Amino acid sequence: xxxxxxxxxxxxxxxxxxxxxxxxxxxxxxxxxxxxxxxxxxxxxxxxxxxxxxxxxxxxxxxxxxxxxxxxxxxxxxxxxxxxxxxxxxxxxxxxxxxxxxxxxxxxxxxxxxxxxxxxxxxxxxxxxxxxxxxxxxxxxxxxxxxxxxxxxxxxxxxxxxxxxxxxxxxxxxxxxxxxxxxxxxxxxxxxxxxxxxxxxxxxxxxxxxxxxxxxxxxxxxxxxxxxxxxxxxxxxxxxxxxxxxxxxxxxxxxxxxxxxxxxxxxxxxxxxxxxxxxxxxxxxxxxxxxxxxxxxxxxxxxxxxxxxxxxxxxxxxxxxxxxxxxxxxxxxxxxxxxxxxxxxxxxxxxxxxxxxxxxxxxxxxxxxxxxxxxxxxxxxxxxxxxxxxxxxxxxxxxxxxxxxxxxxxxxxxxxxxxxxxxxxxxxxxxxxxxxxxxxxxxxxxxxxxxxxxxxxxxxxxxxxxxxxxxxxxxxxxxxxxxxxxxxxxxxxxxxxxxxxxxxxxxxxxxxxxxxxxxxxxxxxxxxxxxxxxxxxxxxxxxxxxxxxxxxxxxxxxxxxxxxxxxxxxxxxxxxxxxxxxxxxxxxxxxxxxxxxxxxxxxxxxxxxxxxxxxxxxxxxxxxxxxxxxxxxxxxxxxxxxxxxxxxxxxxxxxxxxxxxxxxxxxxxxxxxxxxxxxxxxxxxxxxxxxxxxxxxxxxxxxxxxxxxxxxxxxxxxxxxxxxxxxxxxxxxxxxxxxxxxxxxxxxxxxxxxxxxxxxxxxxxxxxxxxxxxxxxxxxxxxxxxxxxxxxxxxxxxxxxxxxxxxxxxxxxxxxxxxxxxxxxxxxxxxxxxxxxxxxxxxxxxxxxxxxxxxx
Amino acid sequence: xxxxxxxxxxxxxxxxxxxxxxxxxxxxxxxxxxxxxxxxxxxxxxxxxxxxxxxxxxxxxxxxxxxxxxxxxxxxxxxxxxxxxxxxxxxxxxxxxxxxxxxxxxxxxxxxxxxxxxxxxxxxxxxxxxxxxxx
Numbered sequence: 001x002x003x004x005x006x007x008x009x010x011x012x013x014x015x016x017x018x019x020x021x022x023x024x025x026x027x028x029x030x031x032x033x034x035x036x037x038x039x040x041x042x043x044x045x046x047x048x049x050x051x052x053x054x055x056x057x058x059x060x061x062x063x064x065x066x067x068x069x070x071x072x073x074x075x076x077x078x079x080x081x082x083x084x085x086x087x088x089x090x091x092x093x094x095x096x097x098x099x100x101x102x103x104x105x106x107x108x109x110x111x112x113x114x115x116x117x118x119x120x121x122x123x124x125x126x127x128x129x130x131x132x133x134x135x136x137x138x139x140x141x142x143x144x145x146x147x148x149x150x151x152x153x154x155x156x157x158x159x160x161x162x163x164x165x166x167x168x169x170x171x172x173x174x175x176x177x178x179x180x181x182x183x184x185x186x187x188x189x190x191x192x193x194x195x196x197x198x199x200x201x202x203x204x205x206x207x208x209x210x211x212x213x214x215x216x217x218x219x220x221x222x223x224x225x226x227x228x229x230x231x232x233x234x235x236x237x238x239x240x241x242x243x244x245x246x247x248x249x250x251x252x253x254x255x256x257x258x259x260x261x262x263x264x265x266x267x268x269x270x271x272x273x274x275x276x277x278x279x280x281x282x283x284x285x286x287x288x289x290x291x292x293x294x295x296x297x298x299x300x301x302x303x304x305x306x307x308x309x310x311x312x313x314x315x316x317x318x319x320x321x322x323x324x325x326x327x328x329x330x331x332x333x334x335x336x337x338x339x340x341x342x343x344x345x346x347x348x349x350x351x352x353x354x355x356x357x358x359x360x361x362x363x364x365x366x367x368x369x370x371x372x373x374x375x376x377x378x379x380x381x382x383x384x385x386x387x388x389x390x391x392x393x394x395x396x397x398x399x400x401x402x403x404x405x406x407x408x409x410x411x412x413x414x415x416x417x418x419x420x421x422x423x424x425x426x427x428x429x430x431x432x433x434x435x436x437x438x439x440x441x442x443x444x445x446x447x448x449x450x451x452x453x454x455x456x457x458x459x460x461x462x463x464x465x466x467x468x469x470x471x472x473x474x475x476x477x478x479x480x481x482x483x484x485x486x487x488x489x490x491x492x493x494x495x496x497x498x499x500x501x502x503x504x505x506x507x508x509x510x511x512x513x514x515x516x517x518x519x520x521x522x523x524x525x526x527x528x529x530x531x532x533x534x535x536x537x538x539x540x541x542x543x544x545x546x547x548x549x550x551x552x553x554x555x556x557x558x559x560x561x562x563x564x565x566x567x568x569x570x571x572x573x574x575x576x577x578x579x580x581x582x583x584x585x586x587x588x589x590x591x592x593x594x595x596x597x598x599x600x601x602x603x604x605x606x607x608x609x610x611x612x613x614x615x616x617x618x619x620x621x622x623x624x625x626x627x628x629x630x631x632x633x634x635x636x637x638x639x640x641x642x643x644x645x646x647x648x649x650x651x652x653x654x655x656x657x658x659x660x661x662x663x664x665x666x667x668x669x670x671x672x673x674x675x676x677x678x679x680x681x682x683x684x685x686x687x688x689x690x691x692x693x694x695x696x697x698x699x700x701x702x703x704x705x706x707x708x709x710x711x712x713x714x715x716x717x718x719x720x721x722x723x724x725x726x727x728x729x730x731x732x733x734x735x736x737x738x739x740x741x742x743x744x745x746x747x748x749x750x751x752x753x754x755x756x757x758x759x760x761x762x763x764x765x766x767x768x769x770x771x772x773x774x775x776x777x778x779x780x781x782x783x784x785x786x787x788x789x790x791x792x793x794x795x796x797x798x799x800x801x802x803x804x805x806x807x808x809x810x811x812x813x814x815x816x817x818x819x820x821x822x823x824x825x826x827x828x829x830x831x832x833x834x835x836x837x838x839x840x841x842x843x844x845x846x847x848x849x850x851x852x853x854x855x856x
Numbered sequence: 857x858x859x860x861x862x863x864x865x866x867x868x869x870x871x872x873x874x875x876x877x878x879x880x881x882x883x884x885x886x887x888x889x890x891x892x893x894x895x896x897x898x899x900x901x902x903x904x905x906x907x908x909x910x911x912x913x914x915x916x917x918x919x920x921x922x923x924x925x926x927x928x929x930x931x932x933x934x935x936x937x938x939x940x941x942x943x944x945x946x947x948x949x950x951x952x953x954x955x956x957x958x959x960x961x962x963x964x965x966x967x968x969x970x971x972x973x974x975x976x977x978x979x980x981x982x983x984x985x986x987x988x989x990x991x
Contacts, residue, residue: 222961317968324887340905340990345983353976556953595875
């Protein structure tokens with residue numbers, strides 16, 4: 001190895017680790033504690049006044065996120081009340097059929113996309129750093145960006161109902177009804193919710209990296225809080241579940257706006273493709289909603305029982321097992337579409353199998369409660385309600401998973417009852433339990449005991465009054481989504497009871513929301529650990545401090561507060577890691593994935609307008625096309641890019657002023673990392689995994705058409721020009737090689753050659769893009785799905801190659817500006833990873849476009 | 857045990873439980889086998905039924921693959937059971953922040969996941985045996 005190669009090496013962590021008891025018992029002088037506290041407080045100060053929205057701290061963003069999701073939930077709940085009023089009596093004419101369609105479509109869409117999934121992200125952003133004793137999430141501005149995307153997109157989607165243009169084809173938007181629907185409703189659904197899915201993926205990236213890399217030193221994988229396990233599993237599920245829907249949205253919107261016939265059977269398309277893509281997303285999504293909520297229960301139950309959870313490994317098994325099995329269920333939403341009976345058998349079998357891990361975690365909770373000393377406090381009351389309701393919903397799920405039963409109950413109110421039992425029991429109740437349990441952590445105040453009991457009994461009874469009769473109305477044949485029904489079919493009184501029950505639920509929510517919103521003014525500060533919990537979030541500061549933890553502790557058990565009586569004192573006095581912010585930066589410790597060994601100190605980004613502007617322009621880019629305003633939408637897209645690049649350029653991966661610094665307890669840690677050690681590289685990896693899944697879904701579309709169509713590719717259809725496809729593959733592969741070569745040369749100190757390869761890589765990439773565009777230019781995508789799918793593949797690759805060029809030029813500029821050097825090369829390591837994924841998708845796409853026409 | 861033997865043993869254990877040797881991906885091995893098996897069965901049946909209307913020629917092969925997957929899962933399960941090492945330690949919970957506990961915990965989790973994946977593969981195999989047609 002040459003001298004130069006050694007020269008660019010970053011320092012390794014140095015000093016004693018793990019800390020000895022003697023080191024930990026050494027006191028910190030009062031004066032030093034005081035100085036450190038002042039500096040730390042200054043670094044983590046929340047902006048005040050008109051700058052408040054620029055805050056990015058997880059506690060601020062988390063609260064906005066949860067409150068926005070709650071507001072959307074209440075709106076969607078009001079829509080449900082209107083639906084129930086309309087159905088209270090036969091042949092009612094309170095609302096028109098059209099408005100009724102908008103109401104139920106929006107109720108379902110909003111509850112799923114604007115409440116259930118975002119609420120998981122919101123709660124996780126708010127709580128996860130607390131569970132892990134981290135100061136913040138690894139990418140605070142990404143959380144903020146995700147939040148603003150969600151808020152803008154959510155207001156746009158839900159606001160449409162006030163203008164009478166809301167989507168109205170049902171929350172799963174089946175074509176041809178949804179593709180043929182007049183007016184912007186379907187576009188609002190597609191583009192608005194795609195925009196929000198961006199926020200979901202951003203949150204998934206943030207949360208997976210958070211759980212894997214931001215644990216405190218010593219918190220090995222076998223002692224991390226169960227919530228972190230669930231978050232990791234759910235983050236992974238989002239990466240495989242949301243992209244098929246994004247791919248479906250991509251195809252759907254191409255059909256809506258450009259008339260490319262992906263779902264139109266008269267031109268070779270197939271509406272079933274949408275059903276597949278939607279439910280490959282839709283069923284895992286149920287578990288994406290359920291698992292993090294039951295994770296809250298996994299945090300509450302040990303505290304209530306005042307003992308460690310029974311069967312930690314069993315719960316990990318449940319989370320991971322459910323995560324996998326939930327992907328084998330999607331066709332159980334399509335049992336009546338005429339698929340081969342053997343295929344139905346596979347999905348029926350998996351639907352029954354998933355009950356096992358789902359059940360195991362509930363048994364683990366019950367076992368913990370049985371061997372502990374349980375006091376029924378408010379959080380436990382809601383958890384008990386959740387277990388009761390979810391179990392009932394699970395049992396009807398077992399029934400519906402049996403195909404012949406489903407044939408009978410399909411699209412009836414029985415299904416409506418089932419899904420509300422699972423979602424209320426699996427999501428709403430545990431989340432409310434979490435609200436009561438974690439409120440002393442969030443606002444430093446307890447909610448009201450009496451109001452809480454009233455809210456519980458009203459919602460619990462109201463829920464059963466509303467939804468229990470629906471099982472019967474469904475079995476009596478009442479279909480879902482009808483706006484009126486004739487009297488005398490035995491449905492009348494059942495519907496009336498359901499409507500009454502709905503208002504009882506509403507009364508319960510009114511009490512709950514009143515308490516939630518007004519308690520900061522009515523309630524005194526609570527004790528620091530009011531429930532006597534054992535996990536790290538209860539080391540929080542009362543009254544609030546923004547730094548997360550005063551010093552980042554060394555952890556070696558699952559319930560450190562219970563097991564280590566000295567923990568709190570040491571933590572508060574700054575005895576542990578990073579007790580100071582000498583340079584005035586926000587910092588947190590990044591640790592290794594399995595054993596949480598300290599790796600380096602990560603500077604996290606602080607308050608900024610940039611993420612808000614980036615979100616606003618990203619919003620413009622998605623929202624304007626709804627009204628067929630394409631020019632300004634493109635401008636918005638470009639501006640969003642500018643703001644994102646500005647944010648990355650100014651504040652991420654800057655060479656630090658010193659290579660390493662004192663982290664406390666004698667440990668010196670590097671201040672910069674690149675490649676697999678760094679969180680940015682992991683974020684890129686995770687994002688690209690999601691992106692690859694979306695691409696795979698588009699390719700799946702191609703093979704789906706081939707399977708379902710006797711005539712695909714159609715006789716005599718024009719194919720993409722094979723030679724040009726070959727050239728495109730060559731150009732884009734050279735673009736990849738240029739990036740990889742530039743990374744290697746840069747590391748060896750040959751900066752000039754690296755810059756040359758980056759520039760040259762961008763040029764050959766552009767040439768490859770031109771060849772790819774020319775290869776399909778003569779195909780007419782409106783005529784048949786075959787040319788349309790070829791175009792879709794080309795568009796996908798072109799957009800990604802364009803991004804690849806932007807990244808190459810970014811690295812080139814960073815190298816010229818001295819932001820990226822042979823020593824500090826995180827930028828190009830991340831870009832190289834992007835290109836690894838991209839070149840794979842290029843080769844697959846070119847194989848499909850160039851070779852498949854010859855083979856099939 | 858002499859002092860030297862003890863030291864060698866300690867060194868061995870250190871190596872056996874070192875972090876680099878462990879991976880989260882490994883505990884998902886059995887579920888990945890389930891997923892691969894599931895996809896393979898579903899895709900084969902979907903294509904065979906759509907293209908030829910008859911899945912019979914593929915049934916035997918798919919059942920054989922199912923048995924192969926089960927064997928693979930049993931192997932994964934046995935290996936993880938050894939890694940968990942509960943018969944020697946008697947430790948079912950592995951609640952401490954030590955390399956050994958982490959190592960055995962990952963074995964325990966992988967073992968349980970192998971059981972559930974095995975059940976999943978058996979379930980997916982049932983339609984191959986019981987239904988057997990495209991109708």
